[in-house]
Amino acid sequence: MTNEEKISRIKYLVDFLNKCADEYYNGFTPTLSDAQYDELFDELSALEKECGVILATSPTQRVGYEVLGELPKVTHKIPLLSLAKTKDPSDIVNMVKANEGYLALKIDGLTVELLFENGILTEASTRGDGTVGEIITHNAKVFKNIPRNIPYKGLLRVTGEAYIDIATFDAINEKIENDEEKYSTPRNLAAGSVRQLDSAVCKERNVCFMPFNVLEGLEDVVSRTAKIDKLKEFGFTRIPSINLSTDSDTKYITESIYSLKATAGKMGLPIDGIVFFYDDAVYSAGLGRTAHHFKDGIAFKFGDPHFETKLMEIEWSISRTGQLTPIAHFSAVEIDNTVVERASLHNMTFVKDLKLLPNDRIMVSKRNMIIPHVEKNLDAENRKEYILKYPLVCPVCSGNTTVSTTENNNRTVEVLYCKNTNCAGKNIKKFTHFVSKPALNIDGLSEQTIEKFIKHGWLLRLRDIFSLSDYEKEIVALEGFGQKSFDNLVAAIEAAKSTSLSNLLVAMNIDLIGKSAAKLIEDNFSGNVQEFLKAVEQNYDFTEIEGLGDIMNNNLYNWFSNQSNLEEFIAVCDYLTFKEIEASGDESSFFFGKKIVITGTLESFTRDELTDKLTKLGAKVSGSVSSKTDLLICGENAGSKLTKAKSLSVPVLSEEEVLKLL
Numbered sequence: 132m133t134n135e136e137k138i139s140r141i142k143y144l145v146d147f148l149n150k151c152a153d154e155y156y157n158g159f160t161p162t163l164s165d166a167q168y169d170e171l172f173d174e175l176s177a178l179e180k181e182c183g184v185i186l187a188t189s190p191t192q193r194v195g196y197e198v199l200g201e202l203p204k205v206t207h208k209i210p211l212l213s214l215a216k217t218k219d220p221s222d223i224v225n226m227v228k229a230n231e232g233y234l235a236l237k238i239d240g241l242t243v244e245l246l247f248e249n250g251i252l253t254e255a256s257t258r259g260d261g262t263v264g265e266i267i268t269h270n271a272k273v274f275k276n277i278p279r280n281i282p283y284k285g286l287l288r289v290t291g292e293a294y295i296d297i298a299t300f301d302a303i304n305e306k307i308e309n310d311e312e313k314y315s316t317p318r319n320l321a322a323g324s325v326r327q328l329d330s331a332v333c334k335e336r337n338v339c340f341m342p343f344n345v346l347e348g349l350e351d352v353v354s355r356t357a358k359i360d361k362l363k364e365f366g367f368t369r370i371p372s373i374n375l376s377t378d379s380d381t382k383y384i385t386e387s388i389y390s391l392k393a394t395a396g397k398m399g400l401p402i403d404g405i406v407f408f409y410d411d412a413v414y415s416a417g418l419g420r421t422a423h424h425f426k427d428g429i430a431f432k433f434g435d436p437h438f439e440t441k442l443m444e445i446e447w448s449i450s451r452t453g454q455l456t457p458i459a460h461f462s463a464v465e466i467d468n469t470v471v472e473r474a475s476l477h478n479m480t481f482v483k484d485l486k487l488l489p490n491d492r493i494m495v496s497k498r499n500m501i502i503p504h505v506e507k508n509l510d511a512e513n514r515k516e517y518i519l520k521y522p523l524v525c526p527v528c529s530g531n532t533t534v535s536t537t538e539n540n541n542r543t544v545e546v547l548y549c550k551n552t553n554c555a556g557k558n559i560k561k562f563t564h565f566v567s568k569p570a571l572n573i574d575g576l577s578e579q580t581i582e583k584f585i586k587h588g589w590l591l592r593l594r595d596i597f598s599l600s601d602y603e604k605e606i607v608a609l610e611g612f613g614q615k616s617f618d619n620l621v622a623a624i625e626a627a628k629s630t631s632l633s634n635l636l637v638a639m640n641i642d643l644i645g646k647s648a649a650k651l652i653e654d655n656f657s658g659n660v661q662e663f664l665k666a667v668e669q670n671y672d673f674t675e676i677e678g679l680g681d682i683m684n685n686n687l688y689n690w691f692s693n694q695s696n697l698e699e700f701i702a703v704c705d706y707l708t709f710k711e712i713e714a715s716g717d718e719s720s721f722f723f724g725k726k727i728v729i730t731g732t733l734e735s736f737t738r739d740e741l742t743d744k745l746t747k748l749g750a751k752v753s754g755s756v757s758s759k760t761d762l763l764i765c766g767e768n769a770g771s772k773l774t775k776a777k778s779l780s781v782p783v784l785s786e787e788e789v790l791k792l793l
Contacts, residue, residue, distance in 0.1 A: 137182050138366055141189075142276075144175040148190045183250060183282030184366040187272050192279065202265035202326060209346045211242060211258040211290060212420060214406060214430040220385045222429060223407045227375045227384075230409050233356055234387050235372040236395050237404040237430055238341055240294030240321040245271065245340075247287040247348075252279050253770075257325065267325055273334035276341075278366035287349065289362065291342035291370075295321045297399040299337045306564070306640075316502065317401040329680030335645050341370050343406070355410050371395070374410070388431060404432040435496040437506050440464045442491045445476065447522050447547070449556035455522065455532065455547040457482050459493070459505050466497045474503035479534065479545040483519050486511040525549035527556030555585040561640065565593050569646055570638030571627045575620040583609065593699055597624060597706040631710050632658050639700060641690045643683050651676050660709050664701075667691050675759065721792045723749035728756050730773060731766030733786055744793065756781060764789055 132140070151168055172190065179185045185192060217223070226232070242258035255271030256264040271277055274293065281287070295303075300317040307313050314320040324336040345358040352358050356372065363369040371394045373387045388405045395402045408428040409415045415427035440462045447455040457476035464471055474495060476482050485508040487493070492509040511517075525532055530551025537544050549556070562581045566573035573596070584590045589602050599606065600621050607617050633649035644652075655676045656662045666673075673684040691697050727750050729741060736744075741764070742752045756763060756775045763776040763783045776783055784792075 134182065134364060137178055138184060138364065141175065141178050141182065141184060141186065141366065144171055144178070145186050145189050148172060148175065149188060179280075182366075183280065184278050185280040186366055187252075187277045187279050188275055189279075202267060202328070204259075204263055205254070205256045205266050206263050207244065207256070207259075207261070209288070210420075211244060211261050211264070213261070213424045214428050215424050215426075216404075216430045216432050218432055220381050220388060220431065223375075223384050223431065224379065224381050226407060226409075226429060227379055228377055230411055230414050231374070231376055232407055232409045232428075233372045233374045234384070234391060234405050234407055234431075235343060235370050236391055236400060236402050237406045238292035238294050238343075238370070239316070239318045239401040239403040240292040241318070241325050243267070243271065243291060243293045243325065243340065244346070245277065245287075245289045245291070245342075247281055247283070247289070250281050250284050252277065265326065269330045270325055270327060270333040270338070271340070273330050274338050274340045276339055276366075276368050281365040283348070283361075283365060285348050287345070288347035289342045289367075290344045290346055291340050291367075293321055293325045293338055293340050294318070294401060295324065295336060295338055297401055300401070303336065316498070318403070329682055331648060331680060332643060332682065335643070335648075339368070342367050343370050344408075353412050355408060355412050355415070358412070371398070375407070392433070404430050406430050435498055436466070437494040437496050438464045438466060439492060439494055439509070442487060442489055442493050444489050445482065445487065447526055449525065449527050449549060449554070450560070453549045453551075453554060453557050455525070455549060457521075459487070461493060461495065461505075464495060466495075466503075469497075471495065471497065471503045474505050476505060479519060479521060479547055480543070483517065483545075486514050486517040521547055525551060525554055525556065528554040530554055553591065555582075558585060558590070562590060562593065562596070564640050565638045566596065566627075567638075570634060571630060572634070573620075573627045574623045575616065576623075592702070594702045594706065597628070597703075599624065628706055629708050629710070632656065632660050632663060635660070635700075635703070635707065635709075639690070639696075639703075642686045644686065648679060648683055651679060658710055660704055718749065720748040720750075722762075724751075725761040726751050726759055727762045727764060728752070728760050728772060728776070729764045729766075731769035733766040735786060735790060741789075 148168065148171060175189065176191050179189065179191060223234075244256050244258070244264070245252060246254040252268070252271065254266060255268045255277075256266050258264055271293075272279060295317045297317060300314065300320055303320065304313045314323075320336065321338060324333050324338050327333045342359065342362050344355070345362070349358050349361055352361060356374065359369060359372070371391060373391060375384065375387070379387075391405055392402070406428055407430075409418075415425075418426040420426060443460045443462065446458045446460060448458050449455055457479070459474050459476050461472060461474075476485075476487070485493075485505065487505075487508055488510075491511070493505055494507040494509065496504050496506050498504045521534075522532055524530060528549065528551050530549055533548050533550050535546050535548055537546065559578060559582050562576075562585070563578045565571060566576040566581075576596070581590065584599070584606075587602075587605065589595065589599060589605075603617060606612055606620075607614050631653060633646065633653040636644055636649040636652060637646055652663065652673070656666065667687070670688075673679045673687055674681060691700070722745050727745055729752065733741060745752055756772050756779065758779055760776065760779070760781045763772065763781050764786070765773055765776075765783050766786050773783065775781075
């Protein structure tokens with residue numbers, strides 16, 4: 132097996148074993164037996180040791196989440212400057228005539244610098260203003276595809292783009308009912324995720340990283356593309372690129388640009404252009420820089436092409452919050468090889484600004500090649516008077532609507548809401564999430580079925596799902612149903628009644644309390660719902676749970692402080708039985724119940740082996756030192772964790788002392 136094949140196998144095993152672990156911890160049918168899992172785990176561990184590559188998300192690593200009070204500043208040793216920009220491929224032709232180069236994707240995310248020392252990721256920082264950035268090492272350690280250990284032992288300084296792929300972006304936005312709160316682009320979501328103080332939030336959003344340059348290290352490699360190839364050997368994802376020779380003409384470069392654009396589409400990567408760089412690192416360095424950018428490259432920007440079509444109608448779509456969002460339906464138009472027929476019009480003010488009426492000629496685009504958007508109304512220029520005809524009653528429940536105004540960037544924005552607190556339309560998304568696979572996993576309740584049940588008055592509150600058997604005669608008579616479908620549905624509901632605290636917390640759709648956070652809460656309270664509710668009642672500080680930060684703590688209390696939410700939670704619990712987790716550990720052990728951090732190089736065992744021993748004794752091992760840390764175990768060559776532990780007066784034990792206590 133070649134080294135490249137080994138790296139590929141490592142990546143496959145990391146993804147597959149994490150999927151299997153997710154199945155195990157979230158109560159789904161396991162793909163593997165314990166023995167099969169252990170066999171693949173051992174193979175992964177052996178490959179990591181052989182190659183010297185360990186990905187941040189590898190199941191062989193126990194990643195402790197970190198919560199910072201603020202992001203420390205850092206001055207970049209080498210400035211991270213921008214590139215000059217062009218929309219004309221001939222500018223690249225003129226540059227490549229001087230020396231060979233290459234084209235690469237310009238990923239639309241947040242530029243991040245990584246520093247590796249002695250094969251270990253020691254620092255990650257944002258670009259900032261190019262001179263001063265912010266340290267985000269705690270978040271980089273949970274990026275999906277950054278290696279935490281590499282075989283290269285010299286100092287290595289890498290720059291690349293932290294991004295969120297389009298599928299993940301769409302999935303996150305799908306969960307947000309209020310159009311005003313949806314993220315506008317993957318870049319905005321990535322930038323906010325990378326700068327989170329709580330690394331658990333960052334991990335939930337599946338941030339990825341793709342390197343595009345080596346600023347320091349690999350000095351014996353002159354070719355920049357060869358350096359990027361070397362990074363692939365270290366476990367990084369290789370950025371798609373195309374080499375250019377000095378005789379590359381405008382036609383070839385233009386075709387290459389759009390070939391790379393198509394590659395980005397197939398891979399689901401958000402991009403905002405293509406970049407050209409000279410391949411010779413020595414030649415590039417000799418070109419110098421301006422105050423704004425280096426002279427060794429240029430960015431080709433696409434711009435968003437606009438297409439003319441005809442507006443057919445404006446539909447008003449209701450969200451879980453009751454907001455009625457105007458949706459433009461227009462004659463189908465093909466943009467970037469996809470057929471586009473509708474786009475959100477956001478709010479009443481946006482429609483008024485465009486003076487939209489059915490049959491108007493409009494210009495539409497896909498902003499950043501992702502989000503369908505109505506750009507202009509070609510028939511509005513001569514329209515002196517315009518009155519927006521909006522629904523006075525909700526299209527779902529016929530309840531009265533109301534116009535709410537908010538201030539946004541010194542501009543008044545009008546938003547339409549349904550006033551009916553019992554509007555069925557508000558509840559469809561809530562019910563759909565409640566029965567979804569990550570939540571209570573009730574098969575047979577699709578969004579369309581839930582909508583039918585709501586319209587018949589059988590579903591008003593979440594707890595009503597458990598009483599659907601009362602409507603056997605009516606449900607069996609529904610079109611598309613029958614006795615067998617009804618029996619299957621009732622069986623699925625009965626099976627869902629045996630669940631876990633974490634599944635219920637996910638089902639209740641508390642902001643940012645996803646599967647990972649819910650599992651941490653479940654483990655803390657041994658799966659006991661009453662203990663959890665008692666903790667909520669007594670204002671328990673959920674940041675005491677390693678991996679939960681202030682934002683999650685606040686979201687929990689904001690949700691449970693709503694009396695109707697609390698009553699619904701308790702009412703649902705009455706129908707469920709919960710699997711409690713048996714306490715583990717040795718209560719007589721010195722380490723039982725302690726929150727421990729390990730740092731430095733150990734002689735008697737690896738860090739994973741010690742972590743495993745301590746966990747079995749009932750300790751909780753974390754990756755970062757805080758005021759909540761009970762103990763720091765310190766090996767040779769300890770760094771900043773030892774310094775921080777001393778500043779916080781955290782007790783420190785040597786490896787020799789630990790061995791005696793064990």
